Amino acid sequence: MEGEQFEQQEDREGSSPELLQSLRSKATEHLLREEWEESIHLYTKYIDLSRTQITNLAGSDPDTVPKVRKSLCLALCNRAEARARLHDSSEAMRDCDQALEIENTHFKTLLCKGKVLLALSRYSSALECFKTALLDPQASESVTAYVEKCKKLEFQAKTGAFDLSDWVLSGFRGRTPELAEFIGSIEIKKSEFSGRGLFATKNIVTGALILVTKGVATERGILGSEKAQMVMWKNFVDEVTKSVRRCDRTRRLVSSLSTGEEEDTLEVPDVSLYMPEEEAFETCGDDSSLDMEKLLSILDVNSLVEEAVSAKVMGKNKEYYGVGLWTLPSFINHSCVPNARRLHVGDYAIVHASRDIKAGEEITSAYYDVLSSPLEKRKEMAESWGFSCKCSRCKFESVLSVANQEIREFETGLERGVDAGNAVYMVEEGMKRWKVKGKDKGLLRASYWGVYEEVYNSERLMRRWGRKVPSMEVVVDSVCDVVGSDERLLKLVVEGMKKKNGGCSSNIAEMERVLKLGKGVYGKVVSKKKAMKTLLGLE
Numbered sequence: 065m066e067g068e069q070f071e072q073q074e075d076r077e078g079s080s081p082e083l084l085q086s087l088r089s090k091a092t093e094h095l096l097r098e099e100w101e102e103s104i105h106l107y108t109k110y111i112d113l114s115r116t117q118i119t120n121l122a123g124s125d126p127d128t129v130p131k132v133r134k135s136l137c138l139a140l141c142n143r144a145e146a147r148a149r150l151h152d153s154s155e156a157m158r159d160c161d162q163a164l165e166i167e168n169t170h171f172k173t174l175l176c177k178g179k180v181l182l183a184l185s186r187y188s189s190a191l192e193c194f195k196t197a198l199l200d201p202q203a204s205e206s207v208t209a210y211v212e213k214c215k216k217l218e219f220q221a222k223t224g225a226f227d228l229s230d231w232v233l234s235g236f237r238g239r240t241p242e243l244a245e246f247i248g249s250i251e252i253k254k255s256e257f258s259g260r261g262l263f264a265t266k267n268i269v270t271g272a273l274i275l276v277t278k279g280v281a282t283e284r285g286i287l288g289s290e291k292a293q294m295v296m297w298k299n300f301v302d303e304v305t306k307s308v309r310r311c312d313r314t315r316r317l318v319s320s321l322s323t324g325e326e327e328d329t330l331e332v333p334d335v336s337l338y339m340p341e342e343e344a345f346e347t348c349g350d351d352s353s354l355d356m357e358k359l360l361s362i363l364d365v366n367s368l369v370e371e372a373v374s375a376k377v378m379g380k381n382k383e384y385y386g387v388g389l390w391t392l393p394s395f396i397n398h399s400c401v402p403n404a405r406r407l408h409v410g411d412y413a414i415v416h417a418s419r420d421i422k423a424g425e426e427i428t429s430a431y432y433d434v435l436s437s438p439l440e441k442r443k444e445m446a447e448s449w450g451f452s453c454k455c456s457r458c459k460f461e462s463v464l465s466v467a468n469q470e471i472r473e474f475e476t477g478l479e480r481g482v483d484a485g486n487a488v489y490m491v492e493e494g495m496k497r498w499k500v501k502g503k504d505k506g507l508l509r510a511s512y513w514g515v516y517e518e519v520y521n522s523e524r525l526m527r528r529w530g531r532k533v534p535s536m537e538v539v540v541d542s543v544c545d546v547v548g549s550d551e552r553l554l555k556l557v558v559e560g561m562k563k564k565n566g567g568c569s570s571n572i573a574e575m576e577r578v579l580k581l582g583k584g585v586y587g588k589v590v591s592k593k594k595a596m597k598t599l600l601g602l603e
């Protein structure tokens with residue numbers, strides 16, 4: 065209605081100064097009332113009319129042009145502010161750039177652009193804006209605070225020097241720690257599994273950070289009924305849809321993800337495209353083919369859920385559940401001998417090495433439980449994910465089970481509930497006959513982890529079988545060697561240590577072992593021993 069009134073006024077008076085004045089006042093009124101859409105609508109009219117007026121005045125009254133240009137600059141800045149509030153970052157950036165073309169040190173615009181860049185994780189560019197704004201006499205302490213924040217995040221993004229220790233030690237008080245996006249020594253290449261994968265370009269030690277990225281969208285809640293989950297999923301899809309509509313770069317990055325179809329024909333993008341600081345707006349090439357059907361397939365294949373370990377690091381209970389989409393982590397393929405794990409803190413996914421990774425090795429994570437899952441169970445889980453796993457463990461176990469009737473009989477026995485001690489003994493003895501040696505022993509022990517865990521957790525079973533089966537430490541090390549650290553391995557070792565030492569950490573070597581396992585589970589982001597011990601329940 066308001067728009068129509070202005071149009072009628074325009075028909076009567078043309079772009080008179082009165083019309084411009086009332087348009088600007090109304091737009092500002094909406095802005096102050098935080099009615100972003102209405103404000104954008106009126107500023108758009110005002111901006112269009114101002115531009116026409118500037119063209120007309122250039123010939124007739126050039127002295128008035130600077131005044132109109134000044135108002136135009138402010139209008140562009142205000143529209144940018146409203147667009148930024150709606151997270152429409154691409155349009156907000158365009159407005160800021162046009163305003164700065166008129167006045168390159170316009171204080172309010174520099175602040176607005178800085179904030180938009182910060183939200184896009186473009187710390188260095190944001191820093192430049194805030195530094196220039198700081199030179200303005202209007203600059204207050206809040207601008208200095210923004211400069212400091214950008215410097216800190218820029219440093220973290222370059223070095224990966226994050227630390228969640230204080231957050232853990234504070235008992236998760238206050239706001240979730242602020243993180244920067246970070247991409248370690250990795251590249252995207254063709255994978256032998258399927259399509260593309262992430263690869264290490266340097267050796268990465270256990271616990272070291274691989275990447276930290278902000279989600280395109282995340283949705284969280286307490287795990288409840290099926291209906292609640294459906295609502296969560298619907299909200300999540302809505303959020304992703306909004307994000308891809310609002311930001312050109314997000315749309316292009318999301319559209320580079322797999323739909324699960326013909327992965328081997330997909331383009332292999334350069335990892336630098338996923339670095340926020342890169343000017344990827346121009347270089348990606350347009351991709352308008354991200355329709356709803358494609359987006360839903362992408363979400364089906366690439367959405368990730370936050371797990372209990374993340375909830376623990378966030379100080380939440382296990383029922384706390386989240387789903388999200390993170391672009392670069394979506395290139396990580398599954399393996400039943402994974403070498404990386406994911407933590408979720410706020411909207412960020414943190415990927416770290418769960419065991420040592422060699423340069424050139426593919427970075428993989430477990431999409432489903434690979435500990436305690438024999439081959440057939442893993443096959444079923446892969447199928448529900450829509451693929452057939454091509455990892456080395458699945459190949460090894462397939463060949464072994466085809467050759468050994470004994471393994472199949474053993475598994476049938478397991479299903480019938482054979483005594484756990486006897487089962488462990490049978491696997492260990494069987495491995496001698498099947499010539500399973502060295503690291504490969506860890507693969508079978510991982511597959512039948514359930515019975516090993518039962519034995520080591522039971523004093524009765526240990527009294528009966530303890531001497532006939534390898535020690536818990538030997539088995540944990542061999543399993544950890546192939547599937548990486550896991551909270552269940554960690555729990556067993558911690559409980560064992562507590563039992564042995566009556567809760568005291570008197571044995572330094574044992575404590576170091578536990579802390580190393582902890583590093584594999586939680587990553588080096590929990591760098592202080594005291595914080596790690598708190599997570600492990602040892603403080």
Ligand SMILES: C[S@@+](CC[C@H](N)C(=O)[O-])C[C@H]1O[C@@H](n2cnc3c(N)ncnc32)[C@H](O)[C@@H]1O
Nearest residue numbers: 257258259260322394395396397398451453454
């Ligand atoms: C999140 S994407 C991983 C990246 C994907 N390969 C790409 O090119 O974008 C998941 C898809 O990768 C493939 N994939 C992942 N791990 C695999 C594995 N171990 N064996 C075979 N295919 C796998 C499956 O097609 C799966 O649907």
